[in-house]
Amino acid sequence: MNSIVIGLNAYRESIRRKTLIAFLLFAMLIIGSSTFLTVLSPGEEVKIVKDVCLSCVSFFGMLIAVFAAGALIPGETDNRTIHTILSKPLRRITYVVGKYIGAQLTIILNILLMSILFLVILYLQSKRYTEEAPKPFSVTALVTMKAMLLVYFELLVLSALAFAVSMLSTSATLPVIAGIFIYIVGHSVNYLKNLSEHASSEFMGTVIRQFYLILPNFSNFYLRNQLIHDDPYIPQGIVKLFIYAALYAGFGLLIGYILFRKKDM
């Protein structure tokens, strides 16, 4: 129960952060103005909108996730509120889980707002360019919602890992940089597979392959092709992808707790 109390408080704190508000406004501005970019590719207007908006939600979602998860505990350590909170009858695991819940609520709210605007823009574009969108809008909306859900799964993992790194830091800088690095690496994991097959030695190939197996593969959560072709089929299945994300997120949270459990504040 105390986790919920901590979580709701962390959420209220996060949604007031100017950095996060700025990221959301930027993202909304780009999504809103994506229709103007369509003049660059006549005949592919809807595709351009989908491409720009999905990239925008993924990129700004990443920034919001790493800032929301990475800055919570260092912020509270820096302003010393943490001392008053930890002096209460509260286990550290409760505090850690509560903070993570707060970060998730913030991420969900931001993804929801971006998704709503994305759907509105898509609806207007599909009305305007009917020949380019042969399938009914309900199919487009379903695929878009699935794509947004998978973006959230990716941010669930990313935020847990940034959150774990934040336990080692007294400022938000390290977790934010680490989060951005994990995002880049997570989206490049498929390259590691190719690299392992073409490695100069067998040993190097094995090492790179281990990294490929261990690191979270964020491209699994990126439904660009399905979105562009209005194809609701996801090869890996949403449940499997959720389990995949939940395992990585659970691992991040566990590492975070282990680092925080005996940390001197």
Next chain:
Amino acid sequence: MPPAIEIENLSKTYRSLFGLRKVTAVDDLTLHVEEGEVFGFLGPNGAGKTTTIKILLGILYPTSGKCKLFGETFTSNSAFAPETANSKLKANIGYLPEGPYFHEFLTGKEVLAFYGKLYGIRGGNLKKRISDVLELVGMEYAADRLVQHYSKGMRQRIGLAQALLSDPKLLILDEPTVGLDPIARREIRDLMLRLRGLGKTLFVCSHELSEVEMVCDKVGIINRGKLIKYGRLLDLVLKDRAVEIEVSLLSEETQKKLEAMKCRVERSETGLTSVWLPERQEIYDVLEILRSSSTEIVEMKPKKESLEDLFIRTVKEEVA
């Protein structure tokens, strides 16, 4: 009845990232605070007071030694010490940190509701407790204002209110009167006396020595992590009851004679010299020395050493 606080051979050493540099903040500290006592924990800046408090609250982990609260072991240096027991014990502790900081986006009432919920207080009971503590610290009028608009004194009062929320048996107050105007300071002091009257145990860490002197039963003075003076306040200051004689033109020869009698001689920049007699019984001998050396006596007064005098002298002796 077990003591409210038992600290046994407590040490805390901070290490740099690779363990190359070590700083000992608390060094083999042992002290007891009985239930219902008001204990003043004093020391200069960086002496180890806040570190000790943080260890008592489980915010820091000791390098060695242990703490017991109400007879139960609270923190341990073991990496696998169970947290659950600490969590239960904390329900009996109210803590006011130094310069309390709260979430700026909350109102005073919301701050109290947040901390109250962490104590497991809910619903009507929480509302009543909030109303009670707001009245106790005199903050009902500003309870619905955002904390970011609070003055330093108001933050201090809300800090005290959140410490009192669970009606704890033990209150740990770190600089409770810092930043308060004289009226508010007086009110906080009266509140501490009232809490003492209610049988609460108070562990007060403060630089306002006159305040501490008025409320504390027992004091401990810590310097560089070591406890250098510890005991009942009356015993400590009564031992040092003395007479101060202010004189002018004190010769070196007379000073030596006085010092041979264990008198403390302090020369001031005004040209006057204070002569402190450790025992009143020797006053006639001292006066005779001064008379025979034609030293002019400006003023003579019996002096009970204040806590501030005791503190400064103890710390200076330790440094020397």
